[in-house]
Amino acid sequence: xxxxxxxxxxxxxxxxxxxxxxxxxxxxxxxxxxxxxxxxxxxxxxxxxxxxxxxxxxxxxxxxxxxxxxxxxxxxxxxxxxxxxxxxxxxxxxxxxxxxxxxxxxxxxxxxxxxx
Amino acid sequence: xxxxxxxxxxxxxxxxxxxxxxxxxxxxxxxxxxxxxxxxxxxxxxxxxxxxxxxxxxxxxxxxxxxxxxxxxxxxxxxxxxxxxxxxxxxxxxxxxxxxxxxxxx
Numbered sequence: 037x038x039x040x041x042x043x044x045x046x047x048x049x050x051x052x053x054x055x056x057x058x059x060x061x062x063x064x065x066x067x068x069x070x071x072x073x074x075x076x077x078x079x080x081x082x083x084x085x086x087x088x089x090x091x092x093x094x095x096x097x098x099x100x101x102x103x104x105x106x107x108x109x110x111x112x113x114x115x116x117x118x119x120x121x122x123x124x125x126x127x128x129x130x131x132x133x134x135x136x137x138x139x140x141x142x143x144x145x146x147x148x149x150x151x152x
Numbered sequence: 153x154x155x156x157x158x159x160x161x162x163x164x165x166x167x168x169x170x171x172x173x174x175x176x177x178x179x180x181x182x183x184x185x186x187x188x189x190x191x192x193x194x195x196x197x198x199x200x201x202x203x204x205x206x207x208x209x210x211x212x213x214x215x216x217x218x219x220x221x222x223x224x225x226x227x228x229x230x231x232x233x234x235x236x237x238x239x240x241x242x243x244x245x246x247x248x249x250x251x252x253x254x255x256x257x258x
Binding site: 071080081082083086095096097098131135137138139140142143144145 | 183185187189194195197200201204206238240242245246247248249250251252
């Protein structure tokens with residue numbers, strides 16, 4: 037059974053950094069592309085980043101490009117999102133998800149609050 | 153690629169037939185998915201490749217369309233269907249979502 041569990045969220049000041057983690061079980065990270073998607077308070081879904089199944093390609097939303105970095109550690113079955121230069125508008129619930137053309141599995145999310 | 157959903161909100165009654173539309177700013181073939189999200193929960197995949205029902209999803213849900221125009225139809229609303237619905241395109245990066253349609257009880 038596929039399970040995704042995010043952690044690492046918290047309250048952080050603008051300009052600071054935070055690293056999110058997502059532990060995957062029930063499948064191997066090297067078999068599927070993995071995504072981060074966020075949802076601001078009372079807002080819709082916003083796709084953030086993806087890493088391809090083989091780790092060779094990474095894509096980012098324009099809103100986070102140059103500030104966020106997606107990575108993974110296959111040996112730890114863990115997906116990461118390194119978030120630098122955080123802004124108030126990055127406040128959101130961050131989900132990791134395995135999304136393909138025919139299936140999708142989501143974690144329950146980890147909350148990031150950027151506030152002074 | 154921008155996705156525009158309509159309506160943004162909708163009031164309906166149990167037993168009603170409901171249709172939500174999603175229009176893409178360019179051709180995305182059939183690379184469109186529909187999600188349902190309930191408060192405090194992660195999104196749940198309903199439909200993929202525009203019209204294929206995800207396993208375990210009730211048959212009252214259906215999807216259609218290709219190219220730029222897509223629809224999600226719920227044939228007979230049930231109490232558990234009141235939620236927010238999102239379309240998502242997977243044709244190209246960046247992946248994008250529609251702004252959501254909130255389905256409320258009349």
